[in-house]
Amino acid sequence: MKKLILVNGGVKSGKSEFAESLARKFKKVSYIALSENIENDDVWQKKIYEHKRRRPKHWKTIETTDLLNVLSNENDNLLVDSIGGFVSSNLNKSNEDWNLLISSLVSLINTYKERIIIVCEQVGLGLVSEYEIGNKFMERMGEVLKEITKQSDENWLTLNGKGIRLDKLFEDI
Numbered sequence: 467m468k469k470l471i472l473v474n475g476g477v478k479s480g481k482s483e484f485a486e487s488l489a490r491k492f493k494k495v496s497y498i499a500l501s502e503n504i505e506n507d508d509v510w511q512k513k514i515y516e517h518k519r520r521r522p523k524h525w526k527t528i529e530t531t532d533l534l535n536v537l538s539n540e541n542d543n544l545l546v547d548s549i550g551g552f553v554s555s556n557l558n559k560s561n562e563d564w565n566l567l568i569s570s571l572v573s574l575i576n577t578y579k580e581r582i583i584i585v586c587e588q589v590g591l592g593l594v595s596e597y598e599i600g601n602k603f604m605e606r607m608g609e610v611l612k613e614i615t616k617q618s619d620e621n622w623l624t625l626n627g628k629g630i631r632l633d634k635l636f637e638d639i
Contacts, residue, residue, distance in 0.1 A: 470575060470617050474586035475624035482547050484622065484629045485585045486520060492543040492581060497521055498536050499529040500551035517547070531555040534567075537574035544578075548585040549614070553606045557599065564606065568613050575617055586611055588623070 471488060475481040489495045499517070504510045521527070525545075528536060533552045536544070556567055575582060589604045615621055621633040 469581040469619050470614070471581070471583045471620040471622070472586055472611075472615060472618045473583060473622045473624060473629070474588045474611065476588050476591065479588075479624040480627040480629075481585050481587075481624040482517060483520065483627075484624050485545055485547065485583050489525075489543065489545040489583055490522065494526075494542045495522075496526040496528055496536075496540050496542040496544050498533070498544055498546040499527060500531060500533055500546055500548060501529075502531060502551070502555070503529065534570055534574060537571075537578055541580065543581045544583065546582065546584045548587055549610060550587040550589075550603075550607065553603060553610060557602055557606070564609075568610060571610070572613055572617060575614060584614065586614075 471485075473481050473485040473488070475484075489497075499514075503514065518527075526542065528540070530536060531551055533546065533549075536546075552571075556564065559567060587607060589607045595601050595604065616638075618633070620631065623630045623632050
Protein backbone atom coordinates (compact mmCIF):
# COMPACT_ATOMS: atom_id res chain seq x y z
CA MET A 467 0.00 0.00 0.00
CA LYS A 468 1.77 3.12 -1.23
CA LYS A 469 0.62 6.27 0.45
CA LEU A 470 2.68 9.44 0.20
CA ILE A 471 1.28 12.56 1.80
CA LEU A 472 2.92 15.94 1.34
CA VAL A 473 2.21 18.81 3.72
CA ASN A 474 3.69 22.06 2.57
CA GLY A 475 3.44 25.65 3.67
CA GLY A 476 5.28 28.75 4.71
CA VAL A 477 6.90 29.69 8.00
CA LYS A 478 4.56 29.23 11.00
CA SER A 479 1.72 28.07 8.72
CA GLY A 480 0.99 24.99 10.87
CA LYS A 481 2.49 22.43 8.49
CA SER A 482 4.28 20.37 11.16
CA GLU A 483 1.27 20.31 13.47
CA PHE A 484 -1.01 19.36 10.58
CA ALA A 485 1.34 16.54 9.51
CA GLU A 486 1.48 15.31 13.12
CA SER A 487 -2.32 15.22 13.25
CA LEU A 488 -2.36 13.05 10.11
CA ALA A 489 0.32 10.72 11.51
CA ARG A 490 -1.59 10.19 14.77
CA LYS A 491 -3.99 7.98 12.79
CA PHE A 492 -1.20 5.39 12.35
CA LYS A 493 -0.35 2.85 15.03
CA LYS A 494 3.43 3.01 14.61
CA VAL A 495 5.32 6.13 13.49
CA SER A 496 8.98 6.95 13.09
CA TYR A 497 9.44 10.71 13.27
CA ILE A 498 12.38 11.76 11.13
CA ALA A 499 13.83 15.06 12.39
CA LEU A 500 15.68 15.94 9.22
CA SER A 501 18.00 18.71 10.32
CA GLU A 502 21.19 19.39 12.13
CA ASN A 503 20.94 20.21 15.81
CA ILE A 504 22.46 23.67 16.17
CA GLU A 505 23.21 23.63 19.89
CA ASN A 506 24.29 27.27 20.24
CA ASP A 507 21.14 28.63 18.54
CA ASP A 508 18.56 29.32 21.26
CA VAL A 509 15.75 29.99 18.75
CA TRP A 510 16.42 26.66 17.00
CA GLN A 511 16.57 24.83 20.34
CA LYS A 512 13.19 26.29 21.34
CA LYS A 513 11.70 25.13 18.05
CA ILE A 514 13.08 21.62 18.57
CA TYR A 515 11.69 21.56 22.11
CA GLU A 516 8.20 22.57 20.89
CA HIS A 517 8.23 19.87 18.23
CA LYS A 518 9.31 17.22 20.75
CA ARG A 519 6.71 18.35 23.28
CA ARG A 520 3.87 17.88 20.77
CA ARG A 521 4.86 14.39 19.63
CA PRO A 522 3.36 11.28 21.22
CA LYS A 523 5.89 9.55 23.48
CA HIS A 524 5.49 6.19 21.72
CA TRP A 525 6.72 7.57 18.37
CA LYS A 526 10.27 6.59 17.51
CA THR A 527 12.44 9.65 16.79
CA ILE A 528 15.37 9.59 14.38
CA GLU A 529 17.49 12.73 14.17
CA THR A 530 19.47 12.67 10.92
CA THR A 531 20.25 14.49 7.70
CA ASP A 532 20.45 11.22 5.72
CA LEU A 533 16.92 10.68 4.39
CA LEU A 534 18.01 8.09 1.83
CA ASN A 535 19.44 5.90 4.59
CA VAL A 536 16.18 6.15 6.54
CA LEU A 537 14.12 5.18 3.49
CA SER A 538 16.46 2.24 2.89
CA ASN A 539 16.39 0.88 6.44
CA GLU A 540 13.20 1.83 8.27
CA ASN A 541 9.94 -0.11 8.05
CA ASP A 542 7.45 1.99 10.05
CA ASN A 543 5.15 4.72 8.86
CA LEU A 544 7.32 7.82 8.52
CA LEU A 545 6.77 11.47 9.31
CA VAL A 546 9.65 13.42 7.74
CA ASP A 547 10.01 16.94 9.11
CA SER A 548 11.21 18.50 6.92
CA ILE A 549 12.48 18.07 3.38
CA GLY A 550 14.33 21.40 3.68
CA GLY A 551 16.88 19.61 5.86
CA PHE A 552 17.52 17.18 3.00
CA VAL A 553 17.96 20.07 0.57
CA SER A 554 20.20 22.19 2.80
CA SER A 555 22.47 19.25 3.66
CA ASN A 556 23.00 18.63 -0.07
CA LEU A 557 23.51 22.17 -1.36
CA ASN A 558 27.19 21.45 -2.00
CA LYS A 559 26.34 18.77 -4.58
CA SER A 560 26.91 19.48 -8.28
CA ASN A 561 23.79 19.70 -10.42
CA GLU A 562 24.55 16.24 -11.83
CA ASP A 563 24.93 14.72 -8.35
CA TRP A 564 21.81 16.56 -7.16
CA ASN A 565 19.77 15.10 -10.02
CA LEU A 566 21.03 11.59 -9.16
CA LEU A 567 20.11 12.20 -5.52
CA ILE A 568 16.56 13.22 -6.48
CA SER A 569 16.23 10.12 -8.66
CA SER A 570 17.35 7.95 -5.73
CA LEU A 571 14.90 9.73 -3.41
CA VAL A 572 11.98 9.18 -5.77
CA SER A 573 12.93 5.54 -6.27
CA LEU A 574 13.13 4.89 -2.51
CA ILE A 575 9.82 6.66 -1.91
CA ASN A 576 8.17 4.51 -4.57
CA THR A 577 9.46 1.25 -3.09
CA TYR A 578 8.82 2.12 0.56
CA LYS A 579 6.26 -0.30 1.98
CA GLU A 580 4.57 1.89 4.60
CA ARG A 581 3.05 5.35 4.57
CA ILE A 582 5.20 8.47 4.37
CA ILE A 583 4.22 12.00 5.36
CA ILE A 584 6.72 14.64 4.25
CA VAL A 585 6.65 18.19 5.59
CA CYS A 586 7.85 20.67 2.96
CA GLU A 587 8.79 24.31 3.16
CA GLN A 588 7.05 26.48 0.58
CA VAL A 589 9.76 28.95 -0.38
CA GLY A 590 8.79 30.16 -3.83
CA LEU A 591 6.14 32.69 -2.83
CA GLY A 592 8.33 35.16 -0.95
CA LEU A 593 11.38 37.28 -1.47
CA VAL A 594 14.21 36.28 -3.78
CA SER A 595 17.48 35.98 -1.88
CA GLU A 596 20.29 38.36 -2.67
CA TYR A 597 22.68 35.47 -1.99
CA GLU A 598 23.56 32.68 -4.41
CA ILE A 599 23.17 30.00 -1.71
CA GLY A 600 19.67 31.23 -0.85
CA ASN A 601 18.59 31.10 -4.48
CA LYS A 602 20.13 27.65 -4.88
CA PHE A 603 18.15 26.45 -1.85
CA MET A 604 14.91 27.88 -3.27
CA GLU A 605 15.49 26.36 -6.71
CA ARG A 606 16.34 22.94 -5.31
CA MET A 607 13.34 23.04 -2.97
CA GLY A 608 11.17 23.72 -6.01
CA GLU A 609 12.75 20.85 -7.91
CA VAL A 610 12.41 18.31 -5.11
CA LEU A 611 8.83 19.36 -4.35
CA LYS A 612 7.81 19.04 -7.98
CA GLU A 613 9.33 15.56 -8.23
CA ILE A 614 7.90 14.14 -5.02
CA THR A 615 4.53 15.78 -5.65
CA LYS A 616 4.28 13.65 -8.80
CA GLN A 617 4.52 10.58 -6.54
CA SER A 618 2.11 11.80 -3.87
CA ASP A 619 -1.33 10.45 -3.11
CA GLU A 620 -2.30 13.54 -1.11
CA ASN A 621 -0.88 17.03 -1.38
CA TRP A 622 -1.76 19.57 1.33
CA LEU A 623 -1.00 23.27 1.69
CA THR A 624 -1.17 24.78 5.15
CA LEU A 625 -2.07 28.42 5.42
CA ASN A 626 -2.84 30.29 8.64
CA GLY A 627 -3.30 27.04 10.55
CA LYS A 628 -5.66 25.48 8.00
CA GLY A 629 -5.04 22.59 5.62
CA ILE A 630 -6.11 22.82 1.98
CA ARG A 631 -5.97 19.65 -0.10
CA LEU A 632 -4.41 20.77 -3.37
CA ASP A 633 -4.67 17.55 -5.35
CA LYS A 634 -8.47 17.78 -5.14
CA LEU A 635 -8.53 21.40 -6.39
CA PHE A 636 -6.08 21.60 -9.27
CA GLU A 637 -4.91 19.82 -12.41
CA ASP A 638 -1.30 18.78 -12.98
CA ILE A 639 0.88 20.95 -15.19
